[in-house]
Amino acid sequence: MIPRVKERAALAQVVVVEGPPEAGALAAETILLALQVKPNLVLGLATGSSPQPVYSELASSIRNQHIDVSHVRGFALDEYVGLSPDHPASYHSTIHREVVVPLGLDPDLVLVPRGNITEVSHAGEDFEERLSQSGGVDIQLLGVGSNGHVGFNEPGSSLASLTRVKTLAEQTRRDNARFFDSPEEVPTHCVTQGIGTILRAKRIILLAFGASKAQALSRAVEGPITSSCPASAIQLHPRVTVLADLEAASQLTQLDYYQRAWRSKPEWQRL
Ligand code: GLP
Numbered sequence: 001m002i003p004r005v006k007e008r009a010a011l012a013q014v015v016v017v018e019g020p021p022e023a024g025a026l027a028a029e030t031i032l033l034a035l036q037v038k039p040n041l042v043l044g045l046a047t048g049s050s051p052q053p054v055y056s057e058l059a060s061s062i063r064n065q066h067i068d069v070s071h072v073r074g075f076a077l078d079e080y081v082g083l084s085p086d087h088p089a090s091y092h093s094t095i096h097r098e099v100v101v102p103l104g105l106d107p108d109l110v111l112v113p114r115g116n117i118t119e120v121s122h123a124g125e126d127f128e129e130r131l132s133q134s135g136g137v138d139i140q141l142l143g144v145g146s147n148g149h150v151g152f153n154e155p156g157s158s159l160a161s162l163t164r165v166k167t168l169a170e171q172t173r174r175d176n177a178r179f180f181d182s183p184e185e186v187p188t189h190c191v192t193q194g195i196g197t198i199l200r201a202k203r204i205i206l207l208a209f210g211a212s213k214a215q216a217l218s219r220a221v222e223g224p225i226t227s228s229c230p231a232s233a234i235q236l237h238p239r240v241t242v243l244a245d246l247e248a249a250s251q252l253t254q255l256d257y258y259q260r261a262w263r264s265k266p267e268w269q270r271l
Helices: 020-037 052-064 091-103 120-133 170-179 195-199 211-222 230-236 255-263
Strands: 011-017 042-045 073-076 078-080 139-142 164-167 189-192 203-208 239-245
Touching (some): 011 255, 020 203, 020 239, 052 203, 073 091, 073 120, 120 164, 203 230
Parallel strands (some): 011 239, 042 139, 139 203, 203 239
C-alpha cells in the first residue's frame, strides 16, 4: 500500500517496484481506499502504456469484489486535435476502450478534452470549467514522455499553464506513431491539461517503466525544476508518489536512499 497521509501532510516518494504489476497493485489499492471514503472520487486519467497495469488491476478488483463505481468521475489529460472521437487512436476512444469499459465507469461522468476543429478554440476553457465544477481531481495518474512531457505539455510549456492547445514535439509524434497506420497520420496538435492544472490535483501518482524512461525520470525527480522538463514540476506538488521499475529508476542518484526508505518505512509513517 502506498502510505496514506493526513490531508495536509506532504509526501514525495519514489518506490522502486519489481515491475508494472506491482505498481498496478499499489496504485489500485490506493485508489480503492480513497473510493471507500469518497464514492464520487475524481480520477485523473492518463493514456499510454504506463497506467495500463493500474487499470487492469482496478478492473479485476472492481469485478471480483463487486465494488460500486457508479459515482466515480474521470478527467482525461489530453486529446489530439482533428481526430474524430471514434478514431481508434483518439483519446476519446482510448479512454473509453481502456478505462471506461473495463472499469465499468459511467461514460457520462468521464470527460476528455474536445479536439474537434470546430470546438477547439474554447475546448480548454470548457474543460477547466467542468474540472473546477467537479471539485478537482483527487488522484491523478501520470506517465512521462521520453522527452519529459506530462499530458502533452512539451518541453518549454509554462509551469503555470492551464488546459489549452499545444503543438506536439516531433519526438512525441514519433513515439506515438505506433498507434497510427503511418507516422504522417499522427496529428500535429493537441489539447492538453496544463501543468498548472495537473498540479491542482490533490494527489499525483507517476508511473515509469523501462530504460527508455530513465533519463526523463531522473530529470523529473532530481533535476532542476524547469519547463525544459515539464515533468520536473511534480517536485512542486505536496503529495507525489513515483512508481518506477529498476530500469526506469536506474539514473536516479538517490536510488539507494529511496529503496531503503521504502523497505524500512515504519507503520507510524504510513499515516
Ligand atoms: C503520450 C500521452 C502521455 C503519456 C505519454 C507516455 O504522449 N499524452 O499522457 O504519459 O504518452 O506514454 P507511455 O506511457 O505509453 O510511455
